[in-house]
Amino acid sequence: MESRRKIIIVLGPTSSGKSDVAIRLARKFNGEIISADSRQIYKGMDIGTGKVPRDSVGIRSLRKGSDPYISAVIPHYLIDIINPKTNFSAAQFKKKAEKIIEDIIKRGKTPIICGGTGFWIKAVVDNVEFPEVKPDRELRKRLGKESAEKLFLMLQKLDPERSKNIDAKNPVRLIRAIEICKAIGKVPKISEPKGSDPYGVGIGSLQFLQIGIDIPKEKLHGKIKKRLDKRWEQGMIKEIKELKEEYKLSWKKIQSFGLGYYWIPLFLQNKISKEELHERVYLAEKDYAKRQMTWFKRDKRIKWLKNYKQIEAEAEKFLN
Numbered sequence: 001m002e003s004r005r006k007i008i009i010v011l012g013p014t015s016s017g018k019s020d021v022a023i024r025l026a027r028k029f030n031g032e033i034i035s036a037d038s039r040q041i042y043k044g045m046d047i048g049t050g051k052v053p054r055d056s057v058g059i060r061s062l063r064k065g066s067d068p069y070i071s072a073v074i075p076h077y078l079i080d081i082i083n084p085k086t087n088f089s090a091a092q093f094k095k096k097a098e099k100i101i102e103d104i105i106k107r108g109k110t111p112i113i114c115g116g117t118g119f120w121i122k123a124v125v126d127n128v129e130f131p132e133v134k135p136d137r138e139l140r141k142r143l144g145k146e147s148a149e150k151l152f153l154m155l156q157k158l159d160p161e162r163s164k165n166i167d168a169k170n171p172v173r174l175i176r177a178i179e180i181c182k183a184i185g186k187v188p189k190i191s192e193p194k195g196s197d198p199y200g201v202g203i204g205s206l207q208f209l210q211i212g213i214d215i216p217k218e219k220l221h222g223k224i225k226k227r228l229d230k231r232w233e234q235g236m237i238k239e240i241k242e243l244k245e246e247y248k249l250s251w252k253k254i255q256s257f258g259l260g261y262y263w264i265p266l267f268l269q270n271k272i273s274k275e276e277l278h279e280r281v282y283l284a285e286k287d288y289a290k291r292q293m294t295w296f297k298r299d300k301r302i303k304w305l306k307n308y309k310q311i312e313a314e315a316e317k318f319l320n
Contacts, residue, residue, distance in 0.1 A: 005105050005206050008315055009113045011036075011121060011296060012213030013289035015223040019052045021213065021308060022114035023072045025315055029110045032068075032075045034100055036093070036115025036124075039257055042084040044243045047236045048260050050227065051079055084247050084257075087172055091130035094123040101206065110319065118295035119165070125208050133183045143175045144252075154178055167291065171256050209318040211311055212296060214304040224285045231260070232278070240264045259284045 008031070010022045022033050035041070039049040052071040068075040077100045082088050097113070101124075104111040113121060122128060143151060151174035156163040158181040167173055215223075240261065244254060251265040260281045267277040296302055305311045 006319055007101060007111045007113060007206055007208050008318070009036075009121060009125070009208055009210045010213070010311075011114075011116060011118070011210060011302065012215070013220060013292040013296075014050075014116055014285060015227045015289070016116075016213040016215050016220060017223075018114050018116065018213055019050075021211075021311060022112050023052070023074050024308060025312065026074045026110070026112055027072075028312060029112075029315060029319060030108075031110035031112040032077070032104050034077045034097055034104075034111060034113045035079045036097075036113050036117050036120045037079075038088070038093075038117040038120065039259075039261075040079050040115075041082050041088050041093075042257075043080050043082065044084055044246060045239075045257070045261075046080075047231050047234045047239045048264075050231070052076065054080075084243065084249060085253070087176075089130075089176065090120050090123045090128070093117075093120045094128070094130070097124050116292050118292060121210075122299075125210065131180055131184055133180045136179050136182070139179055139182060140175055143178060144171075146171075148174060151175060151178065155181070158182075165295070167258075169258055169262075208301075209315065210299070210302040211314060212302045212304040214306045220289060221286060224289065225282060228278070228282055228285065236260060237264055237267070241268065259288060 008025060008029070010018050010025065012018050022031075025031055026033055037049065039045060040051050042049075045051075051069075055070045055073065068077050069079040070076070078093065078096060097120075101111045113124065115121065123130075143154075146154075148169050148171045151171055152163065152166075152168045155166065155174055155177050158178060162177055162181070166177055240254060243249060244251070251269065254265050255262045263272070263277055263280045263284065266272045267274065272280065303314060305314060
């Protein structure tokens with residue numbers, strides 16, 4: 001039987017501790033990490049997206065011409081690479097991730113995908129095919145004036161199925177889905193995993209172990225609160241001011257990234273108080289975690305584990 005090439009995926013809701021787990025697994029199993037986070041891909045959004053801290057002493061990749069994001073002496077890919085003025089799609093993520101996976105395997109290391117953007121992970125695991133639909137500038141300009149709520153209602157009418165599997169508060173993704181619907185009738189169906197094979201086989205006979213961080217809701221909410229307190233102290237508000245200035249972004253563009261990026265511009269424009277800002281961002285993060293879990297729980301192949309000891313044992317069994 002052909003030996004399958006193996007990839008570990010560490011997933012779960014925001015603030016669940018995915019990054020720490022992925023780094024420990026990378027140290028144990030000679031791995032390198034590919035980030036699957038639709039906000040951490042962007043430059044200038046460090047505190048607000050919870051990027052792992054970059055090592056102060058740079059370490060170059062073994063690949064010629066590559067300089068990955070190094071954290072805890074582990075190479076991380078697809079973090080901090082895109083100008084926030086630029087949109088970055090699941091199709092682009094899949095294409096880049098495939099190349100990086102092949103390179104990591106070629107060098108005899110273990111690829112570890114880590115993140116909470118469910119559709120990006122699914123795109124790789126299930127080899128999702130994306131339609132070739134060119135951007136419609138006029139349509140985007142028109143839709144860009146609408147609220148996320150209105151865009152979601154429009155998508156529901158055009159394609160009820162796709163509306164069930166999309167971030168209803170992300171106008172960029174909603175506009176792209178509507179754009180595809182208008183061009184080809186509907187967004188191609190995303191098949192639901194059957195769950196018969198615990199290890200999904202996707203691109204080029206790659207074998208995937210999907211590990212979910214199983215954390216009680218109350219504990220997760222506490223971690224979200226603690227993490228946000230730290231971000232306020234680190235200067236998340238100042239970072240967003242600098243993001244606007246450095247990249248010449250409109251408040252509307254910054255708000256399209258959601259969560260704190262939606263509410264901080266309102267505070268900076270004196271539309272809400274600091275107390276309301278803190279409360280709104282906390283509620284937004286909780287709601288985001290809930291939506292992430294709704295997405296992940298549909299995939300029965302994910303192994304939900306409670307602690308690192310269980311996770312390491314499962315990974316060892318999978319790799320050997």
